[in-house]
Amino acid sequence: MKKIIWICIFLFSINNLGYSQGKFVIQNKKKSDKIHFKLINNLIIIPVEINGVELSFLLDTGVNKSIIFNFLNITDSLQIKDTEPIFLRGLGEGEAIKALKSKNNILKVGDAININQELYAVFNPNLNFAPRLGAPLHGIIGYDLFKDFVVEINYTSKYIRLTDPNVYEYDNCNSCETLKMQFYKNKPYIYTNVKINNKRIPVKMLIDSGGSDALWLFEEDSLGIHTDNKYFEDFLGHGLTGSVYGKRSRIEEFSIKKFTLKNVNVSFPEPTSLVYVKLHKERNGSIAGNVLKRFNLVINYQNETIIFDKNRFFYDSFAYNKSGIELEQDGVKLVKQKDYNYVSEGDFLGSDHNTSKTTVMLGTKYKLALKPAYSIVELRKDSPAEKAGLMVGDILMSINNKSTDRYNLQEIMQMFYQEKDERIKLVVERDGALLAFVFYLEDVFKQ
Template identity: 60%
Template structure:
């Protein structure tokens, strides 16, 4: 097509330009606090676009805001000045069709920008809501960070946005401040890892939109190699499809004088990250399961990031020992006891007579819509796979408790429990209810 463009989400818009205006904080303090939802190590913030309230991932790894499942939002958003383009991101798939739209009004708390570009994706399959279990309409990153000092309190579950000229740093002896480097509007940090007793300096993309701890790109010359203790797994879902790779652990991960031992690491398949590796100096990504252990001051205008340990710092590094990945798969009717009904003998049963036949209705129960959770990924050879579970199975209960009593995040955390923990699942498969049982297994200790 005449106006078709291919934009690599990992490589676009050079420099730290301010050509499209800026976010400004519209209050006297020039600062505002916004509470967020913390789901699977990811930050979900409220964002208003052209007067429509939506939920976005706060993702330092993206250059421009992207809206997913656009066809369901197109009427209310009333976007204009559009141009058809193609986007490319992580994953093994092809580029995806989208619209580039100019001159949109974005509001995050009291921070407003009046001429913001956005990218709207048509493909309804590119939708992170089922994987997170809460509504997520898009992602936002660079445009917010470039204009404001962004404090991220993972422990307090809020961000604070302040105009740079009004931000004052406090003395903090326990803080670790590092310089940021930028490549195509994305922040990079110099850190070090210890692998096979060798200290290796590396450069990582700061990726708050990733839920893992650390991704490393294997490089034999540098000594960045997985070793023998690993398992192959689903790593995540990018704009261009699923990402697979190897999971393992490293001896140490260091930011300045702060050291984390035995941190989780993933080594993504080279085919899934071919575009990410076009920045030759990049060695991987620093993601949410490490970032959450600190409260951060992200200061793009001055080129700094500040880390301060929080209450998550000493949380153990765990991983999914079942082999199951779940997604929210719509709603289903379930029969529940109606607690509103009085528990006396006359309130439980009613009867009617039709053509001489007596029909008894039990009014103690009601039908309610509850979330359904479905297996969408299943690691080959895992405990769940060996037990006979299959992709597409709907989880009805876990260890005797209905699955709808849990959020998706809480249900998934059951699979991160200790080695040997017994898991009993009741599932629905093609209309039949089946029971499976297995125990969680360690994989590389």
Template identity: 55%
Template sequence: MKKSCYFLWILWLLSNLAFSQGKFYVQNDKETDKIKFQLVNNLVILPVEINGVTLSFLLDTGVSKPIVFNIFNISDSLKIKKTEKVFLRGLGEGEQIEAYKSEKNMFRVGDAINLNQDLYAIYNADLDFSSKLGFPVHGIIGFDLFKDLVVEINYAKQYLKLTNPSKYKYKVCRKCELLNLEFYNNKPFVAASIGKENAKIPVKLLIDTGGSDALWLFESDSLGIKSDKAFFNDFLGHGLSGSVYGKRSKLDRFTIGSFNLETTNVAYPDSLFIVYAKKHTSRNGSISGNILKRFNLVFDYKNAIVMLKKNKYFKEPFYYNKSGIELHHNGLRLVREQDDKIDLEKSSMLRNENASNSTRIILNPQYKLTLKPAYAVIELRENSAAYKAGLKINDIILTINGKPAHQFTLQQVMEKFYDDDGKQIKLRVDRKGIILNFNFKLESPLLN
């Protein structure tokens, strides 16, 4: 009897595995699973296992096939078989990125498994989002996960819930709203509107969980989509093909469904950097992490709908970087620290008892050298507070307001630059081996 039950269980497992080949399927009795993620700079970073190796992936509704990069030390373990060379194009000013397509890879996200997943592997060391976020990121995953499962993103509690579509049941939720999705090149678009003075302009926006900004709009005189008179030029972010620059401003109002957000951050990327994105002629821009995180979302690609519910972040004000500094993780540096574990009275020392003046030479001092993260200036906005104070690109931040920079994560350091107007910032930096001190006050860039 036991052998018979065991045999039936094997058949059930094999049938489910066979069914899941080429698609994601949640392999447990409840057919649903919850996965914790890290929210870093409004981006969802979650664990993804590829061919038995667990990596950190960015969840990006704006990407079709998974992309793997930053894998030089583990490429052999991943057992990625290169089948053909391809070229990928993303946002940014650079050229196409060389990649290799790989087939028949095993992907696991929690209990969701795909035994036959295609991916693109990039071996370009210059493409490194980890240094920009100060958090390890080895790849991007999007459409292939969303198309097979109902995906709930709970930004408030930082978990992802994956459910097989046949098992998902919508709960009665009076505070939730269902919106229709449209798809172009496997990317989800949603209708919204922007308010400028007394005008209400309808827009079609890409839902981009892979962007940390609030809202990007493509300027169009004919549609009335253009920046306010109060704006500033700025670095907007990194795409697959390089950096993106443009104008930043404020919107009087942004509306999605029945939800209204006031005084919203908005960016208008220069057309030079978004040529590829504008090939979808009816697209007016993107809605990204700084707005999306204000909702808990349920994506149901099979029925082409997304459900929104306000969460604890909804009423948070929108802030801009008031320093003008953008930092990245610039490797490690040796830092001399006091070692509290060492007792000076018990430490090794040499005594000269016969000398007229007793001398003690401490051979084991109460300090140690440790490797700590280094944060360097990668972008510096012209005429910003930091720019006028004398900061330069490649300066390494040693201390911020008297505290060692390495005591904070990159995100925590950057958050200090979003504080109130007039906040004093004191920086000690290493500029090519020369230690310099700078003081400046945060100031709103929209008042410049």
């Protein structure tokens, strides 16, 4: 009989996998350690070492178990022990995914180490979020780490600090707000408020650092939680077992006690994607990375508190993708680059005593280099890009007359989030031919 575990994963969020085994301990006298992270698309990517192999993991609040994927080329080094087969199911309409539960792994995050860590190893090559991030991602960690420490998340300086709760000292912070967290199956929730159609509504929200959106809300007409006339249907993210779609809109306000954000992006996922997450009937949605990054946080699972302190991102306006294009890093392409042949005057004259050397260019040669290739994987219906004639599968060659090889994935995507109705020119490769398209970014919510 197959054993199936349900997981809620959306834009790298996994939940409800039971209780962790083992305990993290910090191996230094201070009982505290600072770990720098990369902030990519509002997501926290931290270095994690598993059985001596250095990997990159998403730090996701509320995750019950650590999961590892996209590691087939390093399987032997990781020494993943095949113990019990498990079938995982989450957001998306695909089939359950097979995983192997592995015990007694050594997991390190900075100076924090757990010598008896359970992992869920997914061997499915289709479960690979790295192309959507444009950076390596091998797994997700959350509850296993949060349960043992007070965790500070500093979004502005891009570091987390892990501290033994027995030695942690809280700072006096008059500008901060402290909220009590409630836990359901080891996932943290807080009560906040949203303002929709001039009505202020109390809501219970999952704290979800593993989501890149701003807010998720679950439509409930009886509470007044629903979209107004300004919304569009869109791809919301890739779940564990398939893509998730829904409506994108904005709400007037979102408040965490005295902190109020205005004109906040919100996503209303399709009800068919919420079969599992709605098992917690009191839940009204999620607070994700595009809101959380506007605060520096102190999270203490043991005393069930979270402290919010607004940072320099707090007043940034909420932008969204106005092109309708979703890209992923799809392999590599060959690019012809100039390779200049230089020589310094000192070398040219055969002197070893020059204090100031002039560089002389002897000639220009060209070389072929491998650069990331970016392809269109989702295209919003009736979006500016679709109306212009772009198609899923098109490979971007240039944007606004500049080759895409000079940009990383996030830099290109950011061009689609500009506030103004900017003109975008794309040259793409389709079936071996180069095609040019021009469109203007459109703000659906513009008054």
